[in-house]
Amino acid sequence: MKRVLILTGSVAAIALGGAVAQDQQLTIVSWGGAYSNSQIKAYHEPYTEKTGVKIVNEDKSANALAGIRAQVEADNVTWDIVDMLQADAQRACDEGLLEIVDHNEWLAPAPDGTPASEDFIEGQLGDCYIPQILYATMFAYNTEAFPDGGPQTIEDIWDVEKFPGTRALQQIPQKNLEWALIADGVPDDEVYEVLATPEGQDRAFAKLDEIKDHVIWWSEGAQPPQMLADKEAVIATAYNGRIFNAQVNEDQPFEIVWDRQMLESDGWVVPVGNDDKMELIRDYLFFATDTQRLADQAKYISYGPARSSSAPLVGTFEDTDIDMKPHMPTNPENLETAVTFDVQFWTDYGDALEERFNAWVAG
């Protein structure tokens, strides 16, 4: 009798599964704007359709680290899944704020059976971190400012005689110092080695000094396309998706300089303290990071999928006939001289270099 009861109970539970999921919901934190939109289209909507789980979006990723820390410290975690930069994810993971991820157990293998840990692009997986997309930060310019052809290399960016005009740079040391060293002749693969030494740091700042009078600073991703459009700056560093958006949706005469683009990833983390929802969270992550879903996201924004197996599936932009492949930072042609952003280096040296950078900017 008891066994029968248990049996009917579990049958009922399975039958109810769909109905239970209807009441369930996930709070997912991301960046907002076109980026969140691409996630809603590629991940959230298909997932809700499949399972009935409601997904609530919060656009708070800009404060992700501080937000997760506050929630975990207060023992009141309301964010289930957070979209975060890899460097911040590393810091949060070190601080014990994030769940540790077993990638092969949590994530789907590639369609050909390659386990997840080998399918994701090398160096992008973190202890607590599942990458979704790779994005580039690189230089772009307004072609109207350079009728005879714009800058093509990092050295050109530093050549204020040949390419006069204001440069807009992001007000952080990350990437600017790397580019400065490259412009100063340091080979790409030695940049971080040099930057770890006091002499290398002096050298990078001295190189930045050369163009300081021609620089204005930005802090939000939306600013550089605006500055280029207003001709407040003629050359700017920017996220490649933002420039793509200005080129395609706003018809701006911008050109991207792919030389020494800096490649970084952005991805999911799970704050600790979500134990009772873990099953649902893992179910979502398994679904949303599989090969097809990552390729789908590239339909809505020009960021490269973090799985190797997704690359061949990338199609055209939304419902247009614009092929997304040449706009991807992971496109082989764009990737030729790419420099991979070293998350470990910046987790180690970030505090010190940020301070020195702030002092340098304000001084």
Next chain:
Amino acid sequence: MASTDGAIKEPILAADGTPLKQALRRSQARERRAAFLLVAPLLLFILIVFAVPIASMIWRSVYNPEVRNFLPQTAAALQEWDGEDVPPEPVFQAMAADMIVGVEKRTIGRAAARINREIPGARSRMMRTAREVDEWSAPYREKFLETDERWSDLDFWRLLKRETRLVTPAYYLLALDYEYTADGEIRPRPEVYRIYKALFWRTAWMSMLITGICILLAYPISYLMATQPTRLANLLLILVLLPFWTSLLVRTSAWIVLLQQQGVVNELLVALNVIDEGGRLRMIYNRTGTIIAMTHILLPFMVLPLYSVMKTIPPSYLRAAKSLGAHPFRAWWRVYFPLTIPGLAAGCILVFILAIGYYITPALVGGDSGIFISNLIAQNMQGSSAQLKLAAALATILLVAVLVVYWVFNKLIGVDKLKFG
């Protein structure tokens, strides 16, 4: 006669027979309690949203649990160490034991981040070793040094020994551009890292300048408003209040549109041939931008108290002074101006204190030379936990500075004389 004597000896009784004094005290206490209950929600509110967070912020700025709590055995073993040579085996053994516990409890990263704050690069070395250490066996010292020669770095071990304390002034030193040497002495930071002291000064003098400009602009406007017929005065008042009601972000963005190099002002100057195409003025993303935008935003806080005070000054005072032979300026300076001081002082303290902690406008239009200390506090709050503590130290210093300003102001003018509106 007898009854009067009795009344003096016997206490006066209330209607219910209790002594009147007691009954009065009781009913007053009841009223006091009722009054307290009425303000209790506000008190509670202030306690929860104001006092507690500030106390926690101050505590955070000195709280230093990382080494003591997350490397406890190492901290204890280091107390025996003289700091002269690479520590002996027991210290490394303790470190290995702490690391194994730390990896399991996921606290090793916090200890590593704390040390990394002062020795950049120490974090990844500690984390790498911590991942391997559970496979090692004694003697540990050689193993550590084999893995990475930087484990013999004396500065690292001295730092651990020094920062074993639960409360540290380290973040206040940083906030004032000082640091510890490896020997634990305090010295100014290298020139290239100094920033916070200079930014505190910049925040102070720019706030003063903004307050000064606000006085110059607000005084005549307020005078005009106070002396015009009601209808015109009301119109002027609305003109002053209109920007006050407009969103801060909208007003700041409007200044960007006006002042940028391709903006309205520059276009106009170029069109009028005042400047040529190459000589467009840079009026935004620098100090000028911050001063212009903040003066505009804070102006109503100066106009309103001034206006309310000026309205109460009868115009006959000035006429009387003049009829007694005073020069118009002397009449204004000796009679009118002193009467406006309560409003002026209130405006000054409002504008100055608001300005000194201002964040959003300098962030949007300040560029590099126009940012305030609050911008760096905000930036540090987004970062690592060490940066968060530095932010807490900076914010505490700013809070103390504001309290000092208030105290000086109270000594000079007297807060009870202020008139806010």
